[in-house]
Amino acid sequence: MDKYTGKRLDGRYEIHELIGTGGMALVYRAYDTIDDRTVAIKILKDEFLGNDEFIRRFKNESKAIAVLSHPNIVKVYDVSFGDRIQYIVEEYIDGITLKEYLDQQKEIKWKEAIHFTVQILRALQHAHEKGIVHRDIKPQNIMLLQDGTIKVTDFGIARFSRSETRTMTDKAIGSVHYIAPEQARGDLTDEKADIYSVGVMLYEMITGRLPFEADSAVSVAIMQLQADPKPPKEINPSVPDGLEEITLKAMQKNPTQRYQSAAEMLRDIEAFRRNPSISFQYKYFIDEKPTKYIDAINTVKGAEPPAYNDNYEYEEEPARTPKKKKRSTASLIIAGIASAFLIVVIGFGIAALFHSCSSGVGNVVLPDFAGKTFDEVKAETKDNDQYKNLTFVTETKNDATQKTGVVLSQNPKAGTTVKANAEITLTINAGGKPVSVPDLSNKTQEEAIADLEKVNLLYEILPVVDDKTEKGYVRDTDPIAGTQVTEGTKIKVYVSTGSEDEKVAVPAVIDKNIEAAKAEISSAGLTVGDITTKDDSNKAKDVVIETNPLPGVQVAKGSTVSIVVSSGKKSEKAIDVFVQLPKEVSHDINLKAYLGNELKTEKTVNPSYNDVCQLTFNGTSGKQQLIIQLDGSKYKVFTLDFDAGTSAENESYPYNNASSGGSSEIPSGGITPSD
Template sequence: MNWGDKMIGKVLGGRYEIIEKIGGGGMAVVYKARCRLLNRYVAVKVLREEFINDEEFINKFRRESQAAASLSHPNIVSIYDVGMEDDIYYIVMEYIDGKTLKEVIDEKGKLTAKETIEYSIQIAEALEHAHRNHIVHRDIKPHNIMVTRDGRIKVTDFGIARAANASTMTNTSTVIGSVHYFSPEQARGRFTDEKSDIYSLGIVMYEMITGKVPFEGESPISVALKHIQEEIVPPTEIDSSVPKNIEYIIMKCVRKNQNERYQNASELLKDLRKVKYSKEDMNFVDNIDTLDSATRIIPIVKDEGENEEMKTKPKKKKSNKGSNNGGKRVIFWAVFLAFLLTTGLAFGIYKFKDGFSSKEIEVPDIVGWDVDKAREEIEGMGLKFEVEDTVYSSEFEENKIVYQSKEPGTVVKKNYPIKVKVSKGGKLVKVPNLINKDINEASLLLKERSLDEDVEFRNDDKIPINIVISQDPEPYEEVKEGTKVKLVVSQGPEKKMTIMPKLVGMKENEAKRAIVANRLVLGKADPQFSDEVPKGTVIWQSYESGTELEENTVVDIYVSDGPEKKKDEEKSNENQNEEIPMNLSISLPQDRSQTEVKVFRIQDGVTEQVYNQVHNVTEENLIIPVKGKPNAKFDVYFDGNFYDTYGKQ
């Protein structure tokens, strides 16, 4: 099926009208659509046809998309809906009017240090929120990051990236994605976690600040090998203007060893904010060596050897005393005549110049002067002083000169008019109410009103992280443009640290108790086949024992599932082809009065609708009798939206 030709004008789910194609990648094609129900534009991502027959991928895709839909953050593209219709699997998400970060980098060549820090903070905040919800992106790259017209960052593709990674790693051992941004563990096809996203963000920061990715190659494999084997050239060796503090953050993000990187997005954000809000050396411009920049008077350096030679060099004997005296007289009269000529010429030039220059005056530099002092200076030089206009200025105080019509050093005639503009002081603006707002939103509101910010972070047990606690000046107070507003921002409760215990070798229940006892949180406890370790024993932990961690850090473990059992290929299949009756127990949604329930059976590669009824939600739990083979699956939809899959997983 050629999606590009057939999707335009199609209505998905009875409400999403496809308008135009706006993008696409290796996994899906993206369209702009209009939601007929809410009368708004949305983006619809449709899976490419090569994936629609892979049931395992589809199931993972659904689950991960639903998980990603649970994310709610201003720097993450919102997912509104997930659906399937006529072999079309699609996600409905927030429509972003802007460009990808890749397009922004390509247009500008590279970004400024200030832009790099600002964008990196927003991306890291999106990752921090996702990681807290146990979702790892696994495909962070500029192509998956949108920049809105007002400079906000929106990270997209959480669900599809995770589903793609899981499917390809399990089934084909092929890594799908952009290899230029892959972490070494992704390139090896090994376990990926939150620190893999941090590595990829480090590569994105590298590209923002230098305009290029660290590794290039003739093939994806050659690039992947460089991520594994070669060290990254520091950004300052490519561009010496890159600030050292930004280089430090980038190089820590891209360490080969996962444990040597920032351990989580919160740690990374802490350093990024230090760079943004530090009061020292944050102009992102290297100091110029004063030896090169200033004009200096230096003493004449004499060549001592030459002087010594002149002192010690023997004089030649005079051979003719008479001729020598004659030579002296000639020299005397030559010097005397030259003196008269030079003096007379100089005197003539002086009188000539004086005759003309008396009518011309050099204009002084009066920008920044008080208007009365400037008037006195200009009129005292024989020139006219005219105030052309009064203007608001955040740079100059009231009654100071902000502009003069003639450049300093220009020569003009007497009585020439010098026109000036005088400052009325900074324009008064109202300070917005920033209390209880996110620091990024607060920064934008101040910027819109031409106000500066001075941020202080403080631990607070009650106020969420990055939320403004207080401000000075107070909300709605009138101040001049350029005034610095002091913000006190919460950095959450004071961090308490604990030590990671050794879990490998413990029984699963013992390991779980040890995690809780050390004030940590259990994440995933995935089973893994092992020929050496008894079933139920921990064989891997996400942090090495002895590592200092923040309390409530999520810890994942792998638990031995024993040796992998060989499939008995000669097992009888006679019972596998018989349909048997079964009951589906379904909980109805409680956010509406009634709902249309549809059930589709997927069996032997064929999808068939087997149930379609409208039910009042007062029934709460619904039992639906169906028939199917033991390996059949049943997809349940409420009002046309996918709910869950029942049957063999």
């Protein structure tokens, strides 16, 4: 048990359990004895109590949320900044992150993606109107409640738009997969940086993949700056043109060509909602000779641009020899830095190429995936050394004669010999013919199920507390009545459980066997929902490791409780270590990190640019010693506990400039204090 669980803070907040660990804080579920409510408490980690940068970020989060009041933004109730403990008391969110939801669903319907995006934009519109830019919008910072409500969280690197105006690239910034190009460059950032991140999330939701993926964060950052995303319709042909245009406009690399506000993007989404066949015909200015405009959609598809008349007569520019422009000193310096950076990246790429060539990619003969579900295909290839490096791309097709969700065809075909890392396209059956979702409002659960089965639709019953709808009757559905879907689509049916008074606590079934947990949940008057497995480091097979909602949470009687059980396998954990570099040092330092006797990381750092170096280490179990050397001399010693997923600093030594020429190799017998 950790040091806070079971304790009471300030005589008021009873800490029940640890529910999350972030880069700089621990998050607990707690009970507010004064206001009689469950809350989430975010406590700054002990190792950062003396770090001014992390304390500044932690206080920024509380200040940012404190001025916000919106149904799609997590509420802050209380803050405390003492010498020994600093914490923020927030609204407790009984849900999962959008990242977890996307990992479960892989690809979601575009209507659901719009539903989420609208709520995120409304939250950002409110924050931007208050002068706050989030700067770290990503699925990990978006919470999804059981009723589909979105909550934007984690304003840890938010800023007031009228104070700071620049985000340095060597400081803490959001996930590289979602940051705007200007953030990656260290340029000025404003509300339009959040718009870009929303565009990336919308792209990921409607295609099932990120626009830019690579083996390293540096490579992704370069792609954010230079590469164009693959058009969503090329990945998922069911995406409407208008939605593709909205997504690509939000992701324009030039901030002036993006939506200028959340409200502007919301207006286009609303227009698209009213008319899904709409085409916005966006044009983007390309600064070349002669001057021209490019159609956002048709250009990337290779189609002919549509006729366009802006009532302005353009004159053909005569051909001329371009004048040689005098480049400024600043531009030459920037170009030099960029060239050096690219040389390093290319060097790593060549090394990786030689490595891959030496190890050998090899060829494989494709098996027949037809008739299997996508999950079955992944399970079949995941642990098979012959097929584990294959990349799968999915597309959908309607076939009423086949089971929904199965692979109809594959490209290349079964029996084809391909590279071991080849890309395979699987055509997945999306269901049968189009049908309309029936109106089930004010019908009993049994009547609703019968109506859905008549039109070959699947269903998921979700109990909800509703004083206005009689107990046992349908309140509404998702998608709503009248929506066109295909046969075999699962419809969420929200059935009223009556007034809010009829509540029960979710039983504490964590660490119990799955069968015992199911019996206990049923005995409490609740319904057992989805049961999923998860790799866990210290739990036996079929032992419960999570429930949703969490144990002790008051829910309506009859509510669904989802269970996560251990697969019995050990999962690899990633531990972040933050190394505080020596102060008042302005030159480059060679940093080496040894985990046990193995050199894991070697890099050049400069404290004058960033006085904190973040390192990440992976492991499955046990404790390992981490030794940090600066210029060949021991500087810090940490203990990494991969069972608990934590790190602790054990020893610290002064940095000695004179040691820069010393040996930094680990002797075969390990490290001694004199190293």
